[in-house]
Amino acid sequence: MSWVRRLARGMLVVAVRGRRERGGEWGEAVLAEFGETRGDLEAVRWAAGGVRTVWRERRRRVRALPLYDRIARHALTGALVAAGAGLLVNQFVLSVRMMPSGSMEPTLRVSDRFLVDKAGFRLTGLHRGDIVVLAGPGGSERVKRVIGLPGDHIECRAGHVWRDGVAVDEPYLPGNPAEDRTECAPTTVPPGHLFVLGDHRVVSTDSRQDGPAREDDVLARVLTPLRLAGAG
Structure with a gap:
């Protein structure tokens, strides 16, 4: 397997599973079929499409959560972004x-x-x-x-x-x-x-x-x- 295919598959694995042992149903299906791709270009396209699929799958899961959980997730994301921005400002600005x-x-x-x-x-x-x-x-x-x-x-x-x-x-x-x-x-x-x-x-x-x-x-x-x- 070329380094391009290894990189594309690694990117797809991170997008689908993150730190978990198994990702969502759609993401795992895309990952399972990665081996069917032929050539570096097709592998990169498949990985990019898989990342989009995983993103849409996660958005659907979030929208299915109760309102309180969605608000909590958004608040946590905002806090993490603000903390990261604060660290960058403190370090460089x-x-x-x-x-x-x-x-x-x-x-x-x-x-x-x-x-x-x-x-x-x-x-x-x-x-x-x-x-x-x-x-x-x-x-x-x-x-x-x-x-x-x-x-x-x-x-x-x-x-x-x-x-x-x-x-x-x-x-x-x-x-x-x-x-x-x-x-x-x-x-x-x-x-x-x-x-x-x-x-x-x-x-x-x-x-x-x-x-x-x-x-x-x-x-x-x-x-x-x-x-x-x-x-x-």
Whole structure:
């Protein structure tokens, strides 16, 4: 038996029986006559027709069930589809992270949960002011704010950040002159890199110490904190 015929028969067996030892009457009849087919093309056509037959047979069985059982089946199917879709979204699109340190206070506090976009930013690109999740050493993650994009010239004057000769407006800083003060060496952000800082400059380790971060290390973009109503 050729590999095409084996594959066609295997597909038909799965459709007819699934995990059971025996399938429905129509499906078993189609399966029993599979051996009468001649050639690969006829085998594939027979298997495809058998799958359609099994599908119609199962629909008839479902329609014959009491209304409550049909509703329960539909609900279970919907729940499984929703769970699968949720897993895919969590893996590839949206996810929830927890803030590991105080380097982004007061925007994100230690143990704050926040929603991140893991795919959209790759299409739209990153912008100045975005908060991003960066891959760190040993599988760790760092959360920082994008201050400079490739080509931007970043420097610090009198404790303030300047970008391309213009002072950067930073309303997200703690609001304490001692904590807001930023010192950094002048640098021009190279291609494929980002100049990132933590909002809590006193405790944050960022591009001031480590140099510009690689764009390839960006895992996600922060969308919004997830805080309970009334939380400070």
